[in-house]
Amino acid sequence: MSTETTGRPVAALSHGAALLVLEDGRTFTGRAYGARGATFGEIVFNTGMSGYQETLTDPSYHRQIVVMTAPHIGNTGVNDEDGESRRIWVSGYVVRDPARRASSWRADGPLDEALVDQGIVGISAIDTRALTRHLRNAGVMRAGIFSGDALTDRGEPRPVDDLVADVRAVPPMAGADLAGEVTTSETYVVEPCGEFAGAEPTATVVALDLGIKSMTPHRLAERGMRVHVVPSSIGIDEVLALEPDGVFFSNGPGDPAASTHEVDLLREVLDRRIPYFGICYGNQILGRALGFGTYKLAFGHRGINQPVMDLSTRRVEITSQNHGFAVDAPRGAETTAPYGDGRYGRVVVSHVGLNDDVVEGLRCLDIPAFSVQYHPEAAAGPHDAAYLFDRFLDLMTSGDGTGTTESSTGSAPSKEN
Template sequence: MTQAAVLVLEDGRTFTGEAYGATGTTLGEIVFNTGMTGYQETLTDPSYHRQIVVMTAPHVGNTGVNDEDPESGRIWVAGYVVRDPARRASSWRSRRTLDDELAAQGVVGISGIDTRALTRHLRERGVMRAGVFSGDALATDGERRPTDDLLAEVRSAPAMAGADLAGEVTTQEAYVVEPLGPDGEPLAEPVATVAAVDLGIKAMTPQRMAERGIRVHVLPSTASIDEVLAVQPDGVFFSNGPGDPAAATHEIELLRDVLDRRIPFFGICYGNQLLGRALGFGTYKLGYGHRGVNQPVVDRATGKVEITAHNHGFAVDAPLDGETAAPHDGGRYGRVVVSHVDLNDDVVEGLQALDLPAFSVQYHPEAAAGPHDAAYLFDRFLDLMHDTKGAA
């Protein structure tokens, strides 16, 4: 027997559907993802912490849930919104249905609503706070709660702007991902060592580096510069993650300590935004962000267009054309160029320091579940570490 559910947006618009996954109440920032595949990777991406995700693809759950594709040890989305959930899971790798997995992990969702109308609304009004209510949270003693009460609960939820969330998703203990050879077997000695600061890292990211013979020490977001240096890194990596980069004061200061020592640096997504702020640029909240696996980005150095995987609601505010002196501390970090730009809306998608061994991109080159156009960036990082070491 299906149960009713209602989605309430911060601006008062409501959508009525059926409960999907767990029942109850969930609150968060509502965003939409345009990917037609990879829902399992989306659900387990820590960058979606405190966000209710709307899938724009109408059919979700067709391939069920397996044990090979998660990007972390749990589902991180605050809530899940789909139009037509699969009637049955059909894949040789499937171990359980998506509905059952959401319920088992306590993720409140809603199905059977017009996700196209909802997405158009969010594109026009911008992402906002929302809530999904079902079961006892929607009705008491057989009486449905007034919409005004639900709306007041939504508006009481914290906003994403100003939120410092990396500490809520990071690993609590450092761990090591060992290097692999071309045959996939462990290497006795790494070709390089990287200190990867976990701001919400996806499991495939250190795996992509390990596949290139790199030993990766994954460190908590609270790591100090002494803890970073203790692993004797050839390079430092900052991962993706949730929250407002302006609130990440510790991580920005840590990154400046790295830049001051001229240690090669590579950042993706949140790491790109933190490099921007460390260099002295601002960041700002996008109207509805980029989330999906189909964003066209141009590499301005080569003119090559890559189709890329994205998940971000903030962006770096830097001049698009020409070289710019990094604003921080009188330009002590030298010159910077915007290396990549989104072709849909001219959002900054990458930074390249010209006087430091540091670069970053706003998208996800590890790209589980694809596309893989940007995988070469891990090779570029390895080359940067080797070139810097050779010049020392």
């Protein structure tokens, strides 16, 4: 286990060492893990005890250094089936005790080799508990990981103050418009699968890729939907040309306040009363389209163990989450959406986080639109929120024009529960 440094000179670090440098000047020494070099990003912590491959390949982590709070990472290796996108997206990776070898019949190779192959700079042997407590108290911030040649300049050790200056020169996450950096370059189609394979689609969905995970269109296709996954830059005419029964906005990285195109596009969808479902970033975009603000959380919610209450059923769900921003909407009674002098009618906060009362979902009462702040596709994560995909299908096929239709799995629990 490494120890924290306080202004310790880089020259004192041993061969194979790495240095984690925070924007506030705090530093931690450890061992190089994955690729060697320098990397920068917003440092965040993930509380999941499993699902590290899905985390690494989640585009929502673009430009972020991820700290795993679970102490032992890598024991199941990596495989060709569990990735949620075409590549690893994290900027850097921080773990305490990396597995010395992969131990799973599904493994195609070890985690550290995958990090090296994709150029992901990491650090191990860090006191991740102390680091996480610091980020909980001080808030997430910019950071850098340095190892190998990045610790020297012309053969001489680089002063820690210079490394801190490098970190502080990195653009902050606030104000970052990143969807265009992670979206698909062209439209592709996911056809109905499972019991619906080869059948006529139950609905046609246009899914805006803001950083979509591969399991999400798969969950829609499992329910018989034909899913057109489209680039984030698409316009309303292109959306309408696909004749959708519903529109879906995915998860993704960045500050929703910077996503003006996506907000404008969603308003075009809402104006036409096309049923809408958004998750994570898509929830924040709906909030802004309705006229609510968004704000940056101190340290966000990241992991597969986040408790959320569905206020319409009082059911508590354990959810998978990855977000650093939240919607600023009034909890409690229904309110009129602020944008456009009430053109979108009434809206309620449908879900709240039980750890901190953060808004975790919105439901429109006069137009067919709803959203949640978490990841119901359960990759990785629990299946508690799978009913939301059924709710979306019900919304597209019910024809009632509101977001109030409940699926059978979303009904209120009995008193015995």
